[in-house]
Amino acid sequence: MTAGDRKDRVFARPLSEVKAFEFNESVAHVFQDMISRSVPGYALLLRMIGLYADLFVTAGSRVYDLGCSLGEASLVIAEQVRDAECRIIAVDNSSAMIEKCRQHNISPDLIEWHCEDIRQIPIDQASMVVLNLTLQFLPPKERLPMLKKIYTGLNPGGVLVLSEKVVFEDEAENECMLQLYQGFKKTMGYSDLEISQKRNALENVLIPDSEQQHRQRLVDAGFSEIYPCFRGFNFVSYLAIKT
Ligand code: GEK
Numbered sequence: 001m002t003a004g005d006r007k008d009r010v011f012a013r014p015l016s017e018v019k020a021f022e023f024n025e026s027v028a029h030v031f032q033d034m035i036s037r038s039v040p041g042y043a044l045l046l047r048m049i050g051l052y053a054d055l056f057v058t059a060g061s062r063v064y065d066l067g068c069s070l071g072e073a074s075l076v077i078a079e080q081v082r083d084a085e086c087r088i089i090a091v092d093n094s095s096a097m098i099e100k101c102r103q104h105n106i107s108p109d110l111i112e113w114h115c116e117d118i119r120q121i122p123i124d125q126a127s128m129v130v131l132n133l134t135l136q137f138l139p140p141k142e143r144l145p146m147l148k149k150i151y152t153g154l155n156p157g158g159v160l161v162l163s164e165k166v167v168f169e170d171e172a173e174n175e176c177m178l179q180l181y182q183g184f185k186k187t188m189g190y191s192d193l194e195i196s197q198k199r200n201a202l203e204n205v206l207i208p209d210s211e212q213q214h215r216q217r218l219v220d221a222g223f224s225e226i227y228p229c230f231r232g233f234n235f236v237s238y239l240a241i242k243t
Contacts, residue, residue: 008034011197021201023069028096031070037188038198039133040181040232045163048229049073049130052239053080056159061127064150065090066118067134071101071111077128078110086110093117119146123153130161132237136206143209147221154242160223163230163237165208177234184233211236 008030011018021027027034036042053076057063060083065074068090077088088111092098098115105111114121119142123129129150135143150160168174185195209217211228214236218226223240230237 006030006033008037010034011194011201012191014193015197018197018200021198021205023092023094023097025096028070028094028100031097032072035069035133037190038185039165040184040235041230045132045230045237046072046076048237049132049161050076050080052159052161053077053128056128056157057081057083057086058127058155058157059083060085060125061155061158062086062125063088064121064123064126064129064153066121066129066131067137068092068101068113069094069097071105071113073130073132074101074111077130081110084109087112089114089121091116091118091121123149126150126154127158128161129154129158132161132163133165135162136164136208140207140209144217144220147217147223151222151242156242158242160218160240160242161237162214162218162240163235164214165206166214166234166236167208167210168234169210169212181233208234214238 006029010026010030053063057080063077063086065077065088068074069092071090074088074090090101090111091114093116095115098113101113105113118134135146138146154160168177182195215226218238218240222242224243225241227239228236229239
């Protein structure tokens with residue numbers, strides 16, 4: 001197996017019909033390359049999650065990585081957690097992703113991999129919940145109930161990490177950020193065809209909110225301390241603390 005085998009070419013050839021995007025085996029196979037080249041600051045987001053874990057994960061608590069994909073965030077968190085009683089519950093409803101997590105799992109004692117819908121997972125005794133680029137895939141009406149469930153399941157002092165692709169209410173800002181994002185993807189080696197076919201595939205699958213919608217929803221869920229810690233073009237990441 002060479003690095004080339006893991007290169008994302010999912011949308012490289014002209015497709016007669018662009019189907020709705022799915023986290024299937026062909027996507028899971030190249031996902032690490034896909035996400036690193038598609039999300040500005042992805043590696044930094046992971047490092048930030050490690051820093052949050054160091055600061056917020058408490059002894060005997062649970063950490064949830066919701067929409068864990070290949071488990072990158074869980075692995076970073078596991079490096080920070082020194083308490084053997086802590087559990088990292090990593091959840092994804094893509095069996096292709098979870099199968100790969102189980103095959104490559106290097107922290108068997110700390111991490112439990114679950115192939116399930118994050119809406120079905122009970123959340124309890126949590127010091128940290130990670131939604132790293134996942135909430136955007138839930139139907140919009142189900143996002144507030146999801147955040148309320150997370151808020152209820154967090155211990156006082158616990159944190160939610162919420163990273164998302166966003167849209168901007170100001171038209172000029174939105175247009176500027178989209179152009180910069182397209183430029184970013186080109187510098188990462190994607191062609192115009194790949195960019196446009198993937199954008200079509202994600203339409204109605206990834207439905208982004210604005211920063212105002214995110215902040216209001218976090219407030220409505222109960223969070224009072226909401227800190228935007230990262231923004232790269234049209235991607236933001238919040239730290240929301242349950243006080
Ligand atoms: C990372 N967090 O590398 N239930 C469970 N999983 C879901 C659901 C759902 N309802 N909807 C989507 N997913 C990761 C990256 S990727 C982001 C997250 C992206 C899963 C889906 O199967 C996919 O693996 C993940 O959420 C989103 O830190 O590809 O833009």
